[in-house]
Amino acid sequence: MKRNTRLIHNKAGSPGRRTVNPPIERASTVILPDRKALYSRKPGYGRMGLSVQRELEVALCELEGASDAHLTPSGLSACAVAVASVVKAGDKVLISDSIYGPSRRFCERRLARMGVGCERFDPRKIQALEARLSDDVAAIFLESPGSLTFEISDTPAIVAMAKARDIRTIMDNTWSAGVFCQPLSMGVDLSVQALTKYVVGHADAFGGAITVKDKAIAKEVAELTDDWGISLGPEEAYAALRGTRTLITRLKQHETSALQIATWLDQQETVSQVIHPALPSHPDHALWSRDFSGSSGLFAFLVEAETDAEIDAFIDGLELFKLGFSWGGYESLIIPCDEQLTRLPEDWTQSRTGRLMRVHVGLEDADDLIEDLHRGFDALDRKKILDL
Numbered sequence: 388m389k390r391n392t393r394l395i396h397n398k399a400g401s402p403g404r405r406t407v408n409p410p411i412e413r414a415s416t417v418i419l420p421d422r423k424a425l426y427s428r429k430p431g432y433g434r435m436g437l438s439v440q441r442e443l444e445v446a447l448c449e450l451e452g453a454s455d456a457h458l459t460p461s462g463l464s465a466c467a468v469a470v471a472s473v474v475k476a477g478d479k480v481l482i483s484d485s486i487y488g489p490s491r492r493f494c495e496r497r498l499a500r501m502g503v504g505c506e507r508f509d510p511r512k513i514q515a516l517e518a519r520l521s522d523d524v525a526a527i528f529l530e531s532p533g534s535l536t537f538e539i540s541d542t543p544a545i546v547a548m549a550k551a552r553d554i555r556t557i558m559d560n561t562w563s564a565g566v567f568c569q570p571l572s573m574g575v576d577l578s579v580q581a582l583t584k585y586v587v588g589h590a591d592a593f594g595g596a597i598t599v600k601d602k603a604i605a606k607e608v609a610e611l612t613d614d615w616g617i618s619l620g621p622e623e624a625y626a627a628l629r630g631t632r633t634l635i636t637r638l639k640q641h642e643t644s645a646l647q648i649a650t651w652l653d654q655q656e657t658v659s660q661v662i663h664p665a666l667p668s669h670p671d672h673a674l675w676s677r678d679f680s681g682s683s684g685l686f687a688f689l690v691e692a693e694t695d696a697e698i699d700a701f702i703d704g705l706e707l708f709k710l711g712f713s714w715g716g717y718e719s720l721i722i723p724c725d726e727q728l729t730r731l732p733e734d735w736t737q738s739r740t741g742r743l744m745r746v747h748v749g750l751e752d753a754d755d756l757i758e759d760l761h762r763g764f765d766a767l768d769r770k771k772i773l774d775l
C-alpha cells in the first residue's frame with residue numbers, strides 16, 4: 388500500500404473509550420457499510436447534521452419542552468424558516484410591531500415576493516389584533532419581550548384567538564433563552580431562538596433553532612429546511628451544545644446582576660425610565676409575572692440627553708460596557724437604539740422623554756458595572772455643563 392493511500396486509510400481506533408462531549412464530525416460524506424444503509428440510514432449525509440447536532444436538538448427539546456428541534460445557521464434564519472414553513476402564496480402574516488428588525492424585514496420584503504402579505508400590530512392592543520384576524524391570516528409572529536422596547540405580549544390570549552381560527556403562532560423566545568419562558572406550554576406552535584445569544588453565550592458563533600411539539604408542524608419545518616438546504620455546521624452546533632450545559636447557571640447570574648443594575652438606574656436623576664419587565668413599574672409587569680419564571684440580562688432605559696454629542700460623552704465615559712451589536716455573551720454591552728426604531732406612529736416612542744439605550748448585562752461583577760455607569764453619567768453631566 389502506497390503512503391498516500393495509507394495516509395487516507397490509517398485511522399487510530401479507541402475501543403472502550405468515550406469522551407464527555409460528542410466528537411465534532413466535520414463531514415459532508417458519511418461512509419456507510421452497505422448499499423441498503425446508503426439509502427436508508429439517517430443521517431446519511433453531513434448536511435442533515437451528525438452527533439453534535441443530534442445532541443444539541445435533544446438539549447433544546449429538553450429546554451423548550453418540545454418534541455422536535457430544527458437547527459439553522461443563525462437566529463434570523465430560524466425566524467425566517469419558522470414563518471416561511473407555515474405560509475403559502477395568498478396568505479397573510481401578522482407581526483408584532485416590536486419583533487427584531489431583520490425578522491420584520493423578512494416578513495415585509497421577502498414574503499411579499501412570495502405572494503404572502505404582512506401587517507404589523509401593536510403588541511399591547513390585542514383587541515385590535517383580534518379584529519384583524521381575517522380568513523387569509525395564516526400566522527401571527529410574536530416576540531416577547533419585544534426587541535428594544537420590551538413589551539410583553541398576552542401570549543395565552545393571542546394563542547386562544549389564533550387557535551379558534553386555525554392560525555399558527557410563532558414566538559421569538561431568544562430573550563428568555565428557553566430558561567424563563569416556555570412558549571410551547573402556552574400553546575404557541577413554533578418557538579424560535581437565536582442560539583447566537585444566550586445559548587452560545589460567548590459571542591463567538593451563530594446559530595438558530597425552531598422547536599415544536601406538534602408532529603405535523605415539525606414535518607412542515609423539516610420539509611422547508613430540506614428544500615432550502617438549511618442546516619447548522621458542526622463547529623457552531625458544538626459551541627451551542629456546550630453553552631446549553633451552563634445556560635441556566637449563567638442566566639441566573641445575568642438575571643441577578645441586571646436586576647441590581649436596573650434598580651440602581653431607576654434611582655438616577657439622568658434616567659427618565661427603566662424598561663425592564665421584572666420591575667413593577669413596567670407596564671406589562673403583571674403579564675411577565677404570570678408567563679415568565681425569571682428575567683435575563685437585556686433591558687433598556689431612557690437617558691436624559693439631548694444631543695448625539697451628549698450620548699457620545701456618556702458612552703466614551705464607560706470602560707466595561709462595550710459598544711456593539713448582539714447580546715447574550717459574558718461581556719456587558721450597550722447601544723443607543725433610536726437609530727433603529729421604526730415603529731407604528733401611535734407608539735409610545737412619540738411620548739417618551741430621553742434617548743433609548745439598550746443594555747446587556749454580562750457576567751462581570753455588578754458593583755463594577757454600576758461604577759462604570761457612574762463614570763458614564765459623570766461624563767454626560769460634564770458635557771451638559773460644558774454645553775451650557
Ligand SMILES: Cc1ncc(COP(=O)(O)O)c(C=O)c1O
Binds near residue numbers: 584
Ligand atoms: C430577538 C432576536 N431574534 C433574532 C435575532 C437574530 O439572531 P442572529 O444574529 O443569530 O441572526 C436577534 C439578533 O440580535 C435578536 O435580538
